[in-house]
Amino acid sequence: MREIIRELENENVGKVLGSEPLSKHTMWKIGGPADIFIEPDGIDGLKKTMNIITRHHLPWRAIGRGSNLLVDDAGIEGAVIKLGPNVSHLEQDGDFVRVGAGYSFIKLANVISKQGLSGLEFAGGIPGTVGGAVFMNAGAHGSEMANILKEAHVLFPDGRLEWINKEDMDFSYRTSRLQKEKGICVEAKLQLKPGDKKAIMEEMQKHKRYRRETQPWNRPCAGSVFRNPLPDHAGALIEKAGLKGYRVGDAQISEMHSNFIVNLGEAKASDVLAIINHVKETIRRLYNVEMRTEVEIVNRHD
Known part of the structure; x- marks a missing residue:
């Protein structure tokens, strides 16, 4: 592992740590060490990282804020790649938003709602990152990521970076193509729509109040543990x-x-x-x- 760590450091991919406790990087505050922990310095750093770990046949996993993750007490073998603030750009063009995978989902909902754009009200209380929301097809209050995603920019292990449209993401309840096929969402393009700013903000605040009053975010937790076995809850x-x-x-x-x-x-x-x-x-x-x-x-x- 030391050789791989040195190679990653020499390529200046970003932050590289050995035997990093994942309890520091999950919202449950649970999890043993990753053999190698990498927080890439942007998409270029992520591409270099993927090239190196693929060449060394190293097992890997991508995480965001660790809001939907239970990590073994023994940790994770291989590399853990964290998409954080260095992959959190945000561009807005009318009703379209292009956002990095490391951007906070709650922060995005707040920023966009203040612009009078509708579609992200459901996300007002969902922890985690945009990349995690795409991976899980995050949703609440009758809406989900599949309703607003236009395209996902995905990095594959062979180094390909491809824009994948919504129809090819295989979205279903809390599921996406990325749960079945190795790849990392690095950016998302979202299609929103103009709305009444006051009504949008009120709707989002209502959802946030509901979560605050009914969910135990005063203690470390990972959100909903079980999928709803529809029609039951x-x-x-x-x-x-x-x-x-x-x-x-x-x-x-x-x-x-x-x-x-x-x-x-x-x-x-x-x-x-x-x-x-x-x-x-x-x-x-x-x-x-x-x-x-x-x-x-x-x-x-x-």
């Missing part, structure tokens, strides 16, 4: 099963919202996984419903 099923407040170690199903698991202080990934598995088994036994996680669970050798 994950949180309602978990609460109905009597699991609200269920605790393993310092991980606990939130007393405020049953589809959230909070870190009470020193929670481990194994604690969270024990709760996830208990919920799955209980809901299957009581209601014959299969629960699937919305958070991505990353094991050491994935």
